[in-house]
Amino acid sequence: MRALILFACLSVGCLAQRPKPCTSPPLLTGSLSVASQSEKLMAYAKYSYDALGKRIRLREFGSYNNKTFHFDVLLLFRERVMYKINYKNQTCCKKPLSADFHPMEIPRNASLLGQVVVGSSSGPGQGLLVNSWWGELQMKKGPAKYMSTVTEFGCIPVSTLFHASSGWMVTNFFNNVIGLVDPQQLIPPRFCEGAQLEERLDEEPETFFTLF
Amino acid sequence: MRALILFACLSVGCLAQRPKPCTSPPLLTGSLSVASQSEKLMAYAKYSYDALGKRIRLREFGSYNNKTFHFDVLLLFRERVMYKINYKNQTCCKKPLSADFHPMEIPRNASLLGQVVVGSSSGPGQGLLVNSWWGELQMKKGPAKYMSTVTEFGCIPVSTLFHASSGWMVTNFFNNVIGLVDPQQLIPPRFCEGAQLEERLDEEPETFFTLF
Numbered sequence: 087m088r089a090l091i092l093f094a095c096l097s098v099g100c101l102a103q104r105p106k107p108c109t110s111p112p113l114l115t116g117s118l119s120v121a122s123q124s125e126k127l128m129a130y131a132k133y134s135y136d137a138l139g140k141r142i143r144l145r146e147f148g149s150y151n152n153k154t155f156h157f158d159v160l161l162l163f164r165e166r167v168m169y170k171i172n173y174k175n176q177t178c179c180k181k182p183l184s185a186d187f188h189p190m191e192i193p194r195n196a197s198l199l200g201q202v203v204v205g206s207s208s209g210p211g212q213g214l215l216v217n218s219w220w221g222e223l224q225m226k227k228g229p230a231k232y233m234s235t236v237t238e239f240g241c242i243p244v245s246t247l248f249h250a251s252s253g254w255m256v257t258n259f260f261n262n263v264i265g266l267v268d269p270q271q272l273i274p275p276r277f278c279e280g281a282q283l284e285e286r287l288d289e290e291p292e293t294f295f296t297l298f
Numbered sequence: 299m300r301a302l303i304l305f306a307c308l309s310v311g312c313l314a315q316r317p318k319p320c321t322s323p324p325l326l327t328g329s330l331s332v333a334s335q336s337e338k339l340m341a342y343a344k345y346s347y348d349a350l351g352k353r354i355r356l357r358e359f360g361s362y363n364n365k366t367f368h369f370d371v372l373l374l375f376r377e378r379v380m381y382k383i384n385y386k387n388q389t390c391c392k393k394p395l396s397a398d399f400h401p402m403e404i405p406r407n408a409s410l411l412g413q414v415v416v417g418s419s420s421g422p423g424q425g426l427l428v429n430s431w432w433g434e435l436q437m438k439k440g441p442a443k444y445m446s447t448v449t450e451f452g453c454i455p456v457s458t459l460f461h462a463s464s465g466w467m468v469t470n471f472f473n474n475v476i477g478l479v480d481p482q483q484l485i486p487p488r489f490c491e492g493a494q495l496e497e498r499l500d501e502e503p504e505t506f507f508t509l510f
Contacts, residue, residue, distance in 0.1 A: 205426055208476035211451035214417055214426035239423035264420035
């Protein structure tokens with residue numbers, strides 16, 4: 087009987103060891119880089135992420151078609167508005183936001199690609215245990231495949247590879263910390279107060295919504 | 299005077315903190331994946347690396363131009379020979395190897411791109427401190443740029459991005475362990491003993507030599 091219980095416990099323990107789709111911590115601050123296969127898009131961004139308040143701030147710069155760009159957006163999904171912020175000119179552009187908030191997570195229907203150690207498990211501080219998942223998403227422009235890697239401990243995003251008809255795009259996350267380093271980043275700056283809601287121009291950065 | 303000494307010690311300490319080009323451990327075993335920008339080449343390999351004996355074993359499979367391939371090579375740089383091994387048919391192809399052995403290292407003249415945490419530094423086991431370096435290499439086909447990422451602790455390879463005229467190629471290393479898991483991998487199998495040295499056909503996998 088005791089052996090049976092031990093066996094049952096061990097098998098449950100073993101089953102529990104298999105990585106499961108997970109949700110990242112609700113508050114995160116960090117950096118990310120984005121690169122497209124065609125080298126058309128290369129960008130670097132600092133982000134603040136609040137899944138409790140459904141808010142994302144992105145301060146991004148990079149190049150698109152060999153032209154540099156800079157943008158600073160605050161996405162407030164609950165209020166369904168998006169602010170494009172220009173600190174230099176102290177101007178603000180307020181636009182409707184139709185997309186739904188997607189928490190940073192591995193979808194329930196994702197398939198486990200594998201678990202690997204980045205670096206080495208031979209010494210302390212030399213390696214990081216990560217899980218890679220893949221799946222398909224139904225996008226406006228048709229189905230797209232994704233491959234997402236998160237840490238085994240903490241479900242911290244590491245990288246996302248997104249493959250659509252236009253080729254693939256890779257996002258690498260780094261310098262993530264749990265929590266909000268500056269919560270004020272998620273509040274519209276004072277000079278945004280008077281901003282009028284503008285017409286939507288169908289130029290929402292869909293890629294970022296899908297990434298998160 | 300004491301303050302001056304303290305200041306001197308602190309500044310030396312701070313200078314010492316700046317990441318320096320490093321050499322990976324002389325014995326490594328692990329896996330790697332290679333992908334080219336064009337998606338022409340996608341490969342996965344298990345490697346054994348011995349910088350003391352200047353030997354590398356690569357067992358690789360993947361696809362090139364939508365055709366799958368498999369190869370198993372043992373590179374003995376001291377003896378300047380390379381074995382192409384086929385376990386299934388128990389055949390062996392012995393070829394001259396003209397390339398020099400390149401240890402896995404960050405070249406002395408590489409420039410530091412930055413130090414980041416992959417994952418998060420907020421909790422134990424959630425992050426990995428890595429240094430990224432870049433530089434130029436003079437290749438047969440002209441200059442090529444590289445970006446190489448290694449762990450801060452242990453100088454374990456994480457990824458290498460290699461940019462030549464044909465586009466870029468990315469190698470990701472994972473499941474590395476310090477030491478040789480199976481030292482026999484670096485000795486030609488018995489059925490290779492009778493193999494005759496064949497003519498060189500200029501088809502050496504230059505990319506791997508440059509990666510290491």
